[in-house]
Amino acid sequence: MLVSLPQSGGRDLADESAADARRDGLANVGILNSSRFASLHPGYFVVFTGVFDSEAEATSALPRARSVFPLAYQREIVP
Secondary structure (H helix, E strand, O other), X not given: OOEEEEHHHOOXXXXXXXXXXXXXXXXXXXXXXXXXXXXXXXXXXXXXXXXXXXXXXXXXXXXXXXXXXXXXXXXXXXX
């Protein structure tokens, strides 16, 4: 997860953050509506990078994500 932005602020900032992440070379960047996932707090647009098969893969990708978004963190997403 790169950044979580309140939905009350609109989606434009999430779109801009995702575009920034792609420009800075992060792969598989997307945006989630947190209200659709039990493992996330509702009411946010979540910009993320990567879909990983294991926690180890996600952990190894975290330093690269943090080079662009210093507060990036890993989180398992559950429907």
